[in-house]
Amino acid sequence: xxxTAISMFMVFVCFTxxxxxxxxxxxxxxxxxYTAGGGLTxxxxxxxxxxxxxxxxxxxxxxxxxxxxxxxGLLYALGVLAGWPIILxxxxxxxxxxGKYTFADVVSYRLAQAPVRLSAAFGTLTVxxxxxxxxxxxxxxxxxxxxxxxxxxxxxxxxxxxVLYVTFGGMLATTWVQIIKAVMLLSGTTFxxxxxxxxxxxxxxxxxxxxxxxxxxxxxIMAPGALLSNPIDAISLGLxxxxxxxxxxxxxxxxxxxxxxxxxxxxxxxxxGFIGYFYLLLIVIGFGAIVMVGxxxxxxxxxxxxxGGGNMVAVHLAQAVGGNLFLGFxxxxxxxxxxxxxxxxxxxxASAISHDLYxxxxxxxxxxxxxxxxxxxxxxxxxGLLAVLLGLLFESQNIAFLSGLVLAIAASVNFxxxxxxxxWKGLTTRGAVAGSMAGLVSAIVLVVLGPAVWVNxxxxxxxxxxxxxxxxxxxxxxxxxxxxxxxxxxxxxASEERGRYLGQFIRSMTGIGAAxxxxx
Amino acid sequence: xxxxxxxxxxxxxxxxxxxxxxxxxxGSLTLTMLAAYYGFVLLVAFAPGLLGQSLSxxxxxxxxxxxxxxVLLSFALTGIYMHRANRVIDxxxxxxxxxxxx
Numbered sequence: 001x002x003x004t005a006i007s008m009f010m011v012f013v014c015f016t017x018x019x020x021x022x023x024x025x026x027x028x029x030x031x032x033x034y035t036a037g038g039g040l041t042x043x044x045x046x047x048x049x050x051x052x053x054x055x056x057x058x059x060x061x062x063x064x065x066x067x068x069x070x071x072x073g074l075l076y077a078l079g080v081l082a083g084w085p086i087i088l089x090x091x092x093x094x095x096x097x098x099g100k101y102t103f104a105d106v107v108s109y110r111l112a113q114a115p116v117r118l119s120a121a122f123g124t125l126t127v128x129x130x131x132x133x134x135x136x137x138x139x140x141x142x143x144x145x146x147x148x149x150x151x152x153x154x155x156x157x158x159x160x161x162x163v164l165y166v167t168f169g170g171m172l173a174t175t176w177v178q179i180i181k182a183v184m185l186l187s188g189t190t191f192x193x194x195x196x197x198x199x200x201x202x203x204x205x206x207x208x209x210x211x212x213x214x215x216x217x218x219x220x221i222m223a224p225g226a227l228l229s230n231p232i233d234a235i236s237l238g239l240x241x242x243x244x245x246x247x248x249x250x251x252x253x254x255x256x257x258x259x260x261x262x263x264x265x266x267x268x269x270x271x272x273g274f275i276g277y278f279y280l281l282l283i284v285i286g287f288g289a290i291v292m293v294g295x296x297x298x299x300x301x302x303x304x305x306x307x308g309g310g311n312m313v314a315v316h317l318a319q320a321v322g323g324n325l326f327l328g329f330x331x332x333x334x335x336x337x338x339x340x341x342x343x344x345x346x347x348x349x350a351s352a353i354s355h356d357l358y359x360x361x362x363x364x365x366x367x368x369x370x371x372x373x374x375x376x377x378x379x380x381x382x383x384g385l386l387a388v389l390l391g392l393l394f395e396s397q398n399i400a401f402l403s404g405l406v407l408a409i410a411a412s413v414n415f416x417x418x419x420x421x422x423x424w425k426g427l428t429t430r431g432a433v434a435g436s437m438a439g440l441v442s443a444i445v446l447v448v449l450g451p452a453v454w455v456n457x458x459x460x461x462x463x464x465x466x467x468x469x470x471x472x473x474x475x476x477x478x479x480x481x482x483x484x485x486x487x488x489x490x491x492x493x494a495s496e497e498r499g500r501y502l503g504q505f506i507r508s509m510t511g512i513g514a515a516x517x518x519x520x
Numbered sequence: 521x522x523x524x525x526x527x528x529x530x531x532x533x534x535x536x537x538x539x540x541x542x543x544x545x546x547g548s549l550t551l552t553m554l555a556a557y558y559g560f561v562l563l564v565a566f567a568p569g570l571l572g573q574s575l576s577x578x579x580x581x582x583x584x585x586x587x588x589x590x591v592l593l594s595f596a597l598t599g600i601y602m603h604r605a606n607r608v609i610d611x612x613x614x615x616x617x618x619x620x621x622x
Contacts, residue, residue, distance in 0.1 A: 071571075074587045075564060082557040082590065085597045089550045209579040222581035223572025224564040231565035238561040262610065265602055272598045276591040283587070503526045509539060510616055512529070513521060 004328030006147055012180075012336050013161065019176045023169035030359075030372050033170035034101040034351050035256040038515070040175060042263040046270025048175045049254050051182030052344055053080060053245070053271070054278045056138065056337040057403060059185065062279075063314040066286025067294065070211070070221025073286055077279040079241030084275065087246045088268040093261035094422050094508040095252065100515045102348075103252040103414065104356045107421045110500035112429040112493065114361050119436040121352040121361075123413040124249040126440065127406055128349035129386065131248075132342060134402040136391030139338040145308045146315070146331040155391040158342060163384035165343045166350065167377045171257060174343045181340040184333045186278060188318075192330075193281040195321035196288030204284070211290040221290070233467045240471030244407030247415035250348035261511050289313045292320045346383050353379035401452035404469065408447060412439030412474035420482050422508060425501040428486045428494040435482025442477045446470035529620045538612045545604055549597055556593055560586065 031037055040048075058080070065073030099105035104120035136155055143154035165173045200207040208222065215221050245251065255264050293299050293306070299316045301307050306316070318330035354376035359367045367375075417435050420427045447453055449465040467473075486494070507513050521529075529535050563571060563586075571583030 071581075071583055071587075074584075078557075078560070078587060078590050081594050082553065085553045085594050085601075086550060088598050088601060089546045089553070205578045205580050208584070212579050219572070219579070222579060223583055224568040231562070234561050234565040235558070238558065242557070262606070265605055269598045269602045273595050276595050280588065280591055283584075502530055503521050506521070506526060506529050506535070509542065510529075510535070510613055510620075512617055512620065 002147055002328065002331065004324055005331035008328050008332035009147070009335050012184075012332055016161075016165065016173075016177045016180065016336075016339075019180070020165050020169035020173040023173035023176065026172055027168070027170040030101070030355070030369050030376070032172065033373060033376055034253070034347075034355065036171040036175055038257060038259055040257045040263075042258060042266025043270055044175065044179060045254055045258050045263070045267035047182045047274065048178040048257075049251065049267060049271035050274035050278070051178035051185075051337075051340055052248075052251055052254070053275050054182065054185055054337075055135075055341045056142065056334050057134075058278075059189070059282070059337065060142075060311045060314050060334065062282050063286045063289060063317075064310045064312075066283065067289050067313045068310060069225050070215065070217065070287070070290075071223055072225050074279075074283060075224065075237075076241070077282060079238050080245055081272070081275055081279060082238075083242040083245035084268060084272040086242060088265065088272070091246060091418065091422065092255055092264045092268050095255045095418075096258065096261045096264040097508045097511045097514045098422070098504065099256055101253070101256055101355050102351050103249060103418055104352070104360075107417055107432060108360075109421065110497050110504050111421070111427070111432055112497075113364075115429055115433050117356040117360050119433045120414070120417075121356040123409070123436055123440065124352035124356070125349055127247075127249055127410050127414070128345045128352070128383070129390070130402055130409070131406045132345050132349075132383070132387040133390045133394055134399055134406065135338055135342050135345070136387050137394050137397075137399055139335075139342070140391055140395065142311075142338070143335055145312070146334065151395060152392065155388055158338060159384045159388035159391070161339055162342045162346050162387070163380055165339075166346050166380045166384075171253075171347060174340075174347050175254075175257065177336075177343055178340040181333070181336045182274070185337060186274065188326075188330055188333050189278060189281045189285065191326070192314075192318060192321055193284040193288075196284050196292065196317070199288070199292065199321075207284070207287055207291070211287045214295050215290050221287075230467070232472065233469055236467055236469035236472035239475060240404070240408045240411050240469050242411075243415045243475065244409075244411035244471065247410035247413070247418065248407075249352065249410075249414065250344040252414075252418075253344075253348050253351065256515075260514070285314055285317060289317045293317050296320065342387070346380055346387070349383045350376050350379040353382075398457050401447060401457065404452060405443070405447045408443045408469065408471045408474060409440060411471045412443040412478045416475060416478040417482060420479070422504075424486075425498055425505075426486050427482060428489040428491075428497050430489045430491075430494065431482045431484075431486025434485035435478045438481030439474050439478030443470050443474040446474055525620075529616075532616065532620060534612065534616045534619060538609070538616055541612065542609060545601065545609065549601055553594070553597055556590065560590060 062073050062077050098109050104117045108116040139158050140151040140155040144151050212219050258264050293313050293316045319327040358375045359372045413436050417432045446465050451463040451468050454460050454463045573582045575582050
């Protein structure tokens with residue numbers, strides 16, 4: 001048992017539960033629950049968005065990738081970051097002007113409610129659940145290792161806290177948990193990077209030179225390596241990361257938590273700054289760890305492997321630069337990071353069930369605030385239960401492919417239809433549904449037939465689909481499907497839907513008629 | 521919004537100017553970012569050796585500098601956009617909203 005880490009984590013949990021109690025008193029309406037009443041500032045929302053992106057997976061995973069392969073780790077970081085300017089220029093403000101609670105509001109703005117919301121909710125739930133499984137399994141293993149408690153307890157604890165934050169505190173608590181964690185993680189990594197640079201006399205050249213001198217791959221760690229040697233795979237991965245980020249429902253939902261398009265714009269500006277700063281720190285942490293963790297026998301077991309696996313290098317580095325107290329802090333931050341991210345995922349999944357499916361499709365907009373709120377809490381509880389169960393079920397499965405699959409699905413199911421609904425007059429209900437389904441099916445099938453599942457999980461000799469990243473193909477199919485089924489749609493409904501585009505366009509560009517912040 | 525209202529806004533000269541300005545700003549910045557990022561991806565795929573070259577005789581590679589520049593470029597472009605949108609687009613948008621309010 002690591003008592004420093006556990007006590008620091010207890011402080012975080014108690015504090016966030018107090019925040020949740022404060023938020024619960026302010027969560028009375030559906031607007032409070034889904035979007036914190038739309039009253040967050042651009043700075044707060046920017047920090048929360050950055051918090052969603054700088055997850056445990058990126059902190060531990062990208063630093064581990066740099067530790068193993070050097071420069072290749074940076075490619076992943078850049079792909080996610082490069083998506084943010086595009087999100088700002090193309091969708092952030094239009095999204096805020098058109099929607100209220102979920103991105104399905106935007107897609108269904110001029111289309112038929114039931115089919116479009118059904119397929120959008122399906123896309124949201126697929127992404128949220130797969131992402132939750134990946135987080136749960138990662139969390140269970142990490143917590144088992146860092147805190148010395150069993151996998152079962154770890155996963156259950158994450159599930160319980162997540163449900164508490166979301167059911168009682170809604171978006172307000174979820175956002176503040178994310179902001180607190182983002183500040184903790186950014187401060188922790190800043191300190192680590194500072195100590196690493198100090199170790200090398202504040203010379204990055206000295207740091208890179210020592211890393212090259214001790215790394216088995218030598219000078220090769222300063223250049224792109226084998227990871228993306230295939231051009232098709234490189235472009236496909238780039239597309240998946242850039243537009244997958246723009247299709248993650250728990251990220252899209254954050255644009256409705258600010259009062260207007262101007263604040264949405266500010267959110268992305270701050271978020272891009274924080275995410276970029278974090279990735280710059282990760283370069284220092286990853287390459288610093290090559291020297292300060294890699295050459296230290298204390299961090300390796302008898303066979304010479306890193307204790308706890310490759311993903312633990314950032315945690316070991318924390319011990320190397322700040323001793324056991326700082327190790328405890330970083331462990332607690334890693335746990336907090338997972339909690340904050342799963343809470344956001346659970347909230348977006350719950351909103352798809354209670355807002356899109358229940359209130360808009362089943363009750364056709366006739367549900368009262370109380371009924372919708374009750375449904376959202378039941379949905380959160382269900383998602384929490386499902387997440388814990390799936391986490392336990394997948395404990396010993398190789399799920400490394402999941403994070404790639406989630407981004408590929410988000411890029412193929414949600415993003416194309418969202419973009420077309422805002423930019424293309426010709427999109428009809430039939431096209432939107434066909435596009436989503438084409439993206440969903442092709443992304444899943446191509447990942448299963450690709451090397452990540454067909455070879456690494458199912459142990460076949462050769463992959464039937466040669467590329468590890470399906471986004472280039474599945475996104476193209478989604479766009480193609482949406483286009484083909486829209487232009488051939490000559491129904492009365494389709495021509496009415498095209499006719500409503502001008503009104504939608506005016507609102508998306510000017511904000512005339514947009515939903516504002518609730519007043520309290 | 522009624523059909524007549526939508527029609528009158530869409531024909532309003534200030535609205536049309538707003539759309540032109542927004543399209544120019546958003547379009548040029550989007551193209552810049554896409555070109556920079558996919559240019560970088562293509563460089564990684566086709567010319568990894570170029571990125572591996574030494575920057576100034578030391579160990580630090582050209583690729584490392586390019587990576588850092590990509591981060592700074594992303595942030596700079598969002599900054600430029602925010603600045604232009606706040607100074608040029610928003611006042612025009614406010615004017616349109618005022619003139620077209622019913």
